Amino acid sequence: MKQSVTIPPELYERGTGVIRPRDLADRYSQPAKEARRLVGLGALRPLSHGYYIVAPPSRITDERWRPSIEAVGMAVAAVDYGAEETALAGISAARVLGAIPRALGTCVVAVPRQRPSLSTAFGHIEFVRRRVATLDVQRAQTELVDGYVTTVEQTLVDLADRPGLGGTTPRQISEAILSLIMRADWDAVLDLAREQRKHSAYIRARWLASQVMDPIPAEWRYARPVLSAGLTGPIGNANRLGVALDDH
Numbered sequence: 001m002k003q004s005v006t007i008p009p010e011l012y013e014r015g016t017g018v019i020r021p022r023d024l025a026d027r028y029s030q031p032a033k034e035a036r037r038l039v040g041l042g043a044l045r046p047l048s049h050g051y052y053i054v055a056p057p058s059r060i061t062d063e064r065w066r067p068s069i070e071a072v073g074m075a076v077a078a079v080d081y082g083a084e085e086t087a088l089a090g091i092s093a094a095r096v097l098g099a100i101p102r103a104l105g106t107c108v109v110a111v112p113r114q115r116p117s118l119s120t121a122f123g124h125i126e127f128v129r130r131r132v133a134t135l136d137v138q139r140a141q142t143e144l145v146d147g148y149v150t151t152v153e154q155t156l157v158d159l160a161d162r163p164g165l166g167g168t169t170p171r172q173i174s175e176a177i178l179s180l181i182m183r184a185d186w187d188a189v190l191d192l193a194r195e196q197r198k199h200s201a202y203i204r205a206r207w208l209a210s211q212v213m214d215p216i217p218a219e220w221r222y223a224r225p226v227l228s229a230g231l232t233g234p235i236g237n238a239n240r241l242g243v244a245l246d247d248h
Contacts, residue, residue, distance in 0.1 A: 011043070011054045016083075017075035017144025020050050048120040051076060056143065069123030070096055071142035073107030076118065076125060078145050085112050087137045087148035089128060091166040091176070093155040096140055099179035100172065108166045110135065110150075126166055136192055153188040156180050160208075161201035163229050170230030174208060177231070181209045186217040193220070200226040207241045208233045216241075 008027060011019060024031035035052055038044040042060045044052040053072070059065040067075075070092045077086035087093075090108035094100045105123045110130040118125040132148060140149040150158060156177060158165075163173040186209075193202035203226045210216045211234050225244040238245055 012057075014079075015145065016079040017054055017071070017142075018047060018079045019044070019052055019054055020079065021052075023079075046121055047072065047076070048118055051079075051120070053144065066122060067143050069104060069107040069120075069125070071144040072120055072122045073109040073125045074140075074142055074147045075144040076120075077109045077111050077127070078147055081111050081113075083145065083147040085132055086110060087132045087135060087150055088140065089130070089135070089150050090155070090158050090162065091168050091173070093150040094159060094176040094180070096142075096149045097152060097155060097180065099155070099176040100168075104166075104168070106166045106168070124167075128165070134196070136188070152180050152184050153192055156184055156189055156205050157192050157196065157198050157201050160205040160229075160231070161198050163231055171232055173230075174232045177205060177208050178212065181205075181212055190218055190220060200229075203242045204229065204231055204233075207231075207238060207243045210234060210237060210241060 021031040021035045024034055028034040035044060039046060039052065043055055045055055047053050053067065070088055073092060074088055087110045088096055089110045091100060091104060092108045095104055107123060107125045109125060109127055110132055111127045112131060114129045115127045117127065136151045136154040137148040138151050140147060159173050159177050163170055189205065190202060193199065199220060202220050203222055206217050208231065222242040225239060225242050227246045228238065228243050230246065235245065
């Protein structure tokens with residue numbers, strides 16, 4: 001039986017869901033050693049080199065507990081850059097918004113600086129450099145930390161812009177886009193695409209929308225067709241809607 005665990009209150013007061021040994025330096029002379037001790041007690045869970053998950057109080061004795069990769073990605077970004085400067089995006093936003101039903105092994109999170117991806121005990125985190133202030137986001141809660149996730153409209157633009165980001169198949173991305181299409185404000189989608197110069201993304205998203213919307217969203221004129229980027233949409237009207245089918 002595990003002994004009673006005395007958890008330093010600042011682990012929870014930080015509100016990040018993840019800590020680094022250096023976050024304990026103001027309390028302990030050997031923070032790395034203390035982190036390992038707390039792992040042994042179940043208060044912390046190893047995540048990746050230099051990162052530990054702060055187990056929720058109700059999960060300290062539950063060795064089967066595994067947070068979602070979206071919660072992990074949000075928490076890592078929050079501890080490194082602050083929750084106000086980061087947001088779940090792409091496939092991770094689609095997952096939180098209910099457009100991807102199955103659990104994923106990769107998380108995509110927008111952060112203010114370029115950095116390599118991170119492999120963790122709970123999945124893979126891909127960081128994309130984007131200023132959250134320029135994105136359309138909304139608040140979101142996860143089991144580890146509260147933060148931001150891109151809105152339905154922003155997620156539509158992002159998925160259609162970079163459907164290969166995060167390692168999900170083009171068919172899965174196409175299905176996620178279709179799941180979001182009827183929930184979106186298409187005037188807002190067009191405005192976001194224009195502001196962010198995502199012309200090709202809007203053309204692709206509108207092409208997929210033609211499967212389920214009548215009338216289809218407003219046109220954004222194009223000089224030449226854009227590649228479908230592997231997305232699977234209606235073949236018959238692709239050229240008419242400005243999409244050239246590729247070989248993906």
